[in-house]
Amino acid sequence: MYATTKNDYHGLLKEGYNKNESAQVTTKKDPDLKGEKTKPYEEWTKEELYQEAIKAGIPGRSYMSKKNLIHSLKKN
Template identity: 35%
Template sequence: MPNSSIKNEKMYEELRDRGESKEKAARIANASASEGKKKVSARGGKSGSYDDMTKDELYERAKKVGIEGRSGMSKDELVKALRDH
């Protein structure tokens, strides 16, 4: 069933089939529809490794993307939550 808030349904479904969360799949699909797939894919992978970040850096990243319960999470839990988001 088409979702009016998703701009690239095909890409959204492909990402969901690969196991991405609904939010992440929608974010990527909508960005590729408005900016172009090449531009979106070119910037992918430029972020540093979560394993190399401090707990404070991970906390700020989790806060930015809206992960709930982050204040009580350990560094490993923050990494897992961000990877699963």
């Protein structure tokens, strides 16, 4: 299992992992992504950016250009 969020990091700390172990686990890339999410936002399609904006809960995403979606996702 790969931890990917701040909550996962804190959960690992509560389970007894030290800070270094927790940080290492939470920064590992999930091999199941096969690089799909590791490429820079500029290489994503507008649809991929839009779907990520939905997950992030970015308001006004349906009216945004690709450039605006990238900016909002990086800011979020």
